[in-house]
Amino acid sequence: MGVGTVAKLLLVLFLGCSISAACLSRAATWDGAGMARVQPVQTVPDQFKKWTFDREEPGESPIGLSTGALGTRPTGSWKIRADPQAPSAPNILVQATPCPDPNCYQILLAEGLTYEYLDLTVLLRPTAEGGQASGGIVFGLKDPENFYAVLVDLTAGTLEVIRVLDGKDTVLGRAPVRRKQAPWHSLRVQRNTIISKEFIQTSFDGRLAVSVEDNALGAGQIGLMTRGGSLMGFDNFHVIHLYSQRPFSPPAAY
Numbered sequence: 001m002g003v004g005t006v007a008k009l010l011l012v013l014f015l016g017c018s019i020s021a022a023c024l025s026r027a028a029t030w031d032g033a034g035m036a037r038v039q040p041v042q043t044v045p046d047q048f049k050k051w052t053f054d055r056e057e058p059g060e061s062p063i064g065l066s067t068g069a070l071g072t073r074p075t076g077s078w079k080i081r082a083d084p085q086a087p088s089a090p091n092i093l094v095q096a097t098p099c100p101d102p103n104c105y106q107i108l109l110a111e112g113l114t115y116e117y118l119d120l121t122v123l124l125r126p127t128a129e130g131g132q133a134s135g136g137i138v139f140g141l142k143d144p145e146n147f148y149a150v151l152v153d154l155t156a157g158t159l160e161v162i163r164v165l166d167g168k169d170t171v172l173g174r175a176p177v178r179r180k181q182a183p184w185h186s187l188r189v190q191r192n193t194i195i196s197k198e199f200i201q202t203s204f205d206g207r208l209a210v211s212v213e214d215n216a217l218g219a220g221q222i223g224l225m226t227r228g229g230s231l232m233g234f235d236n237f238h239v240i241h242l243y244s245q246r247p248f249s250p251p252a253a254y
Contacts, residue, residue: 049113051237052088056080062093065223068107068144076106076226087123087184087235094127095135098229105149105164107138109223110239115139116219117242120189126154128231135232137189140220148217149225150189150202150210154179159209161200163216172200173210180205184235192242 053062060080067075077097086092099106118139126133133154141147145167152159161173179185188203198215201208222239226232 048240049110049238053080053091053093053235054088056091058082058091062108064111065108066111068109078108081233083233085183093224093234095226095230095232096127098231100229102132102228104228106226107144107223108225109141109221113222114219115222115239115241117191117193118222118239119242120222120239122187122224122237123184123235124152124187125184125233126231127233132227132229133232134227134230135234136187136225137222138225139189139191139222140217141223142217142220146217147220148200150187150200151225151227152177152185152187152204154185159202159204161202161210161212163214165216172214173212175210177204177209178207190242
């Protein structure tokens with residue numbers, strides 16, 4: 001292999017790797033035949049996590065996730081369920097035990113993971129006809145009585161950003177949302193900071209819904225949540241550390 005060919009190869013590798021902490025570092029090494037061989041040399045641990053619930057057996061509890069609840073209320077039953085129409089077949093995750101208190105929160109937490117600035121997404125849908133259908137994402141959780149949550153009420157057509165401190169919840173922001181004509185709906189939450197301001201931005205079914213400023217809570221655990229008697233299904237739960245300080249916005253004109 002000529003020097004010019006090697007130089008081109010290294011240039012392609014450099015340009016193909018985005019300049020960010022999420023990029024996989026690569027280096028060219030040489031084998032005995034004098035051929036360039038690319039090897040990964042460093043990665044950032046826990047950079048991107050995803051749960052599709054497709055490796056567990058139906059009826060089992062999800063791996064790497066543990067149940068919780070606000071105060072002394074029941075924790076609910078979170079189980080894997082087979083669903084041929086799952087966004088990522090063959091399974092989904094369901095919370096199938098309603099809470100008698102319409103304002104109780106049932107939580108499923110990712111074990112051993114802590115985030116401060118993050119980008120979270122999940123797909124969700126109700127799994128029962130009628131009744132309450134409210135679910136979403138919890139983050140910044142210190143303990144079951146101190147956390148943030150973003151909940152979508154699919155029955156009422158509203159999205160709320162909630163802060164819970166010492167077991168008392170405060171609605172930081174609320175807005176109506178429009179559901180797409182599809183069984184599954186997307187929820188995205190981004191917690192970011194720009195020029196000493198910390199804010200939470202949310203989108204539902206691809207549309208910006210609510211943006212609020214708040215810095216009462218720092219880094220904490222993440223997870224999924226239902227409220228009250230809601231019976232909900234979830235799939236494709238993703239999280240990534242947010243290294244960019246760019247908020248939700250359309251692409252720049254240039």
